[in-house]
Amino acid sequence: MKDSVEINQNWKDKISNHIQLGGIETSVLDNGAGRGTRIAWINTGTGLRFKVVIDRAMDIADAFFNQHSLAWISHGGITYPQPFSDKGIDWLRTFGGGLVTTCGLTHVGGPESDEFGDRGLHGQISNLPAEIVSIIQPDPGRGNLGMSITGIIRETKPFGPRLELRRTISATLGQATIRIHDEVVNRGNTPSPHLLLYHFNFGWPLADEGADILWKGSWSPRNGEENAKIFKEGNDFKKCQAPLDDHSGGGEEVVLVDIEADIFGQSVCGISNPKIGLAVALKFKKDQLPWFANWQHWGKGEYVTGLEPSTHPLTGQAKAREDGSLIFIEPGESRVYELELDVLHDEETIKEFLIDYN
Numbered sequence: 001m002k003d004s005v006e007i008n009q010n011w012k013d014k015i016s017n018h019i020q021l022g023g024i025e026t027s028v029l030d031n032g033a034g035r036g037t038r039i040a041w042i043n044t045g046t047g048l049r050f051k052v053v054i055d056r057a058m059d060i061a062d063a064f065f066n067q068h069s070l071a072w073i074s075h076g077g078i079t080y081p082q083p084f085s086d087k088g089i090d091w092l093r094t095f096g097g098g099l100v101t102t103c104g105l106t107h108v109g110g111p112e113s114d115e116f117g118d119r120g121l122h123g124q125i126s127n128l129p130a131e132i133v134s135i136i137q138p139d140p141g142r143g144n145l146g147m148s149i150t151g152i153i154r155e156t157k158p159f160g161p162r163l164e165l166r167r168t169i170s171a172t173l174g175q176a177t178i179r180i181h182d183e184v185v186n187r188g189n190t191p192s193p194h195l196l197l198y199h200f201n202f203g204w205p206l207a208d209e210g211a212d213i214l215w216k217g218s219w220s221p222r223n224g225e226e227n228a229k230i231f232k233e234g235n236d237f238k239k240c241q242a243p244l245d246d247h248s249g250g251g252e253e254v255v256l257v258d259i260e261a262d263i264f265g266q267s268v269c270g271i272s273n274p275k276i277g278l279a280v281a282l283k284f285k286k287d288q289l290p291w292f293a294n295w296q297h298w299g300k301g302e303y304v305t306g307l308e309p310s311t312h313p314l315t316g317q318a319k320a321r322e323d324g325s326l327i328f329i330e331p332g333e334s335r336v337y338e339l340e341l342d343v344l345h346d347e348e349t350i351k352e353f354l355i356d357y358n
Contacts (some may be wrong), residue, residue: 021045022173023137035079047174055081055129057153058167061098065343070286071099072203072304081127086120090181093298097201104196105155105163109316116267128153162188186329194327197310211273214357217259231255247299255294261286279344284309288337
């Protein structure tokens with residue numbers, strides 16, 4: 001079964017406004033911790049709809065396919081941006097979960113300090129608002145089914161660094177797909193360190209006991225196999241588990257993966273839950289994002305798994321500087337990142353996707 005809007009033209013001459021099929025709607029939250037935060041709902045007309053949080057680096061919070069939630073939402077949910085929550089582990093205070101949280105742009109990993117400065121958990125970018133530069137609505141009457149929202153997020157201070165993230169999130173009427181196109185530009189006059197991680201957070205009912213976590217590649221537990229309970233040889237750690245008592249509070253496990261890429265340089269990972277007939281496939285280019293982590297946190301009431309492509313492992317700027325892997329973006333230089341998330345919802349397509357993982 002193909003997505004209906006793309007091939008079914010029965011709507012022609014029968015709609016007055018494209019919003020009957022889908023499109024982009026912007027608004028401002030007016031209650032709770034997120035009061036005053038700008039958002040944009042994007043509806044693809046396929047059952048896939050998702051919320052872009054404009055004031056939080058254009059990250060994606062809620063995401064649904066029909067009645068099923070795809071994303072994990074933390075207890076705090078969306079909060080207003082707090083640009084100075086980049087000290088220690090303050091980042092967690094504003095971590096709403098959501099389908100995508102961006103980490104970076106100059107640090108990824110735990111808090112650290114050295115002669116180059118103090119850096120909090122996962123950097124500052126997700127607490128910075130975007131300047132929207134364009135919203136393109138679909139125009140199905142003229143055959144234009146694409147839609148997009150583009151914004152600029154600036155991580156900057158006088159005397160540097162001055163990094164700018166130009167983000168476009170796009171979709172197409174009739175396709176259950178989210179596309180992210182990011183360009184990171186150094187607007188300063190000195191080279192800038194650069195680390196970037198995409199924190200995709202999947203929750204119930206997509207992530208549920210028995211659902212398959214899909215990735216391929218050589219792996220190692222972040223804290224060593226001797227300290228691992230889940231990520232050990234012989235364990236079925238690619239299945240979502242039942243809630244675990246020892247994941248209460250800060251309990252978790254993370255595995256680092258040298259994820260495989262196909263002949264076109266594309267890496268694919270995802271989750272499949274046959275109980276609800278849904279799967280998601282996350283695609284990215286390995287030369288852009290060579291590192292990958294799978295975060296598993298099966299806490300009671302905090303049940304989530306993360307699929308996380310990144311430029312570096314989760315060891316931070318200081319370690320990357322020490323081992324020579326730290327990326328520097330020269331003045332005027334830019335780096336591009338492209339990711340795509342497909343929601344698979346018919347049996348044949350899911351079966352075809354799973355062939356590589358059986």
